[in-house]
Amino acid sequence: MKTHSSPLSQWPLHKRILLPFQSRLRRAHRLFRSFPACPYQNFLDVGAYEGEFTDSLLAYFAPQHIWLVEADPDQAAALQKKFAAQPCCHVIAAAVADRSGTAEFRVNEHRPSSSIVPIAAQTEGISKKSMAESRTVRVPALSLDDLFQQHQLPVIDLMKVDIQGAERLLIAGGQRALTQVRQIFVEVWFEECYRGAALFPELHNLLTPLGFKLRSFHEFRKGPDGNLVYTNALYVQPGLLARG
Template identity: 30%
Template sequence: MTHLAKTLLTYLAEGLAPIRPVRIADVGANPIEAPVYEALAEAGLAEVWGFEPNDTARDALEKAKLDCLRVLGHAVGKPGPAVFNAYKASEMSSLYKMSEKSIGYLGHFRRHLGTEVEHQLDLVGLDQLDDLPPVDLLKVDAQGAEVQVLQSGRRKLSKAVAVIAEMRFYRLYDGEPDLHELDAELRAQGFVLHKFIRPKARMLHNSQNDRLNRRRIGSQLIDGDAVYIRSFEDRSAWSDEQVAHLALLAAGVFGSHDLALLCLDELAARANVQTLAAGYVSHLPQEYLA
């Protein structure tokens, strides 16, 4: 947890109390890096249901899991039988096979080709899971199956305020949906694109590879997390709790301080009370101030 996130979440938790924890479904919760919601979890402001069908990744998740996390082995998607391709690098495992043509162009990920082991399994839709309550945030990194996951959870997501989905900018798997299909499904469910976090680009292999700094010269976008929020243009139908949860997510998960402040202004206008916004700004570092 960054010091800024900790400070802001402490301030908001006190000002918005009492408020229940933010409910998060994390589909593809492979613990190869700290989850984006770590600050919320460490502040005691999150309840997380983590889905990971890969045995290796799930075992690692169990060993390092946050106290607020319930680990589930379901493979989420369009309900029914499917083939899961388990790659030696667990983070590449997918319902789809890696594309030789794409990898031939990119010059990356070659070591993964042909390493998959096929497993027959049954996919489960989020809406089928009785032990999963309606969620406030969906975090999904399903290596191409993000659209399936979203379609399987329209009821569970009906009151959600945000989705963080891995969006593929350049295809890695044969048959995976294009980014416009993911965007269309999210918009159909009432979400709009808010921002990108951690987009990844790679250098295309060429004859001068050994002379180049790959981190500095890489230009081909591969993927990244896309943050979608429920459209806030007409927020009269939003509950106070939804607005407060979006404020917490904006402050502690995707660092959108202007959005957090807009949520605080909305809550103040509804209750006809002094806004928490001024105090929020007082906690921001100097580089964020005029």
């Protein structure tokens, strides 16, 4: 079994000195400091949107490759420009679904809530922001298995998933690919904000037979009634982590 030191211990001295003073470094440190030791070379950012998670990856780690997958065509184009000077970043303009082809992408008034899954009727009472659908656009769709094959992805050290209710579809179309993912950082739901979307218990039951173990929750979000709406969950695959 290989052992790996924490990424923070490998930072140069000047970067460690800057940690208390740079908000981007502080944000990344708060997020990643409790993640398990791992090579942290190859990353997959599914539902990259404006690239904030990738910003944190670049700040905290020394990535060899980051694949950013974004269904919203406008956002994908913006990501291409934003990370054009980062040779490790590769943008894939597609939705991740249960099968490859095309998908109807719903652009909502609150743009970050846009999804290939329609908003549920009760969402307006849960969120303070308008989730109303403003238009739809037909976009390329890839199953996770096909994405790995077409882009020849290696073992992924950390995959972030933020795809607004389409998590079940990703898992259904990624049974082979998920065996090559050490960790998944995924948004999980406690309320049905997207029509027919998998809530946390179902998602947990889909991931555990694939060898994933729930490690931690991050940033719980509540609705106006004080009840939990969603959070981010970190799942690790111990067997793959141990192979280093």
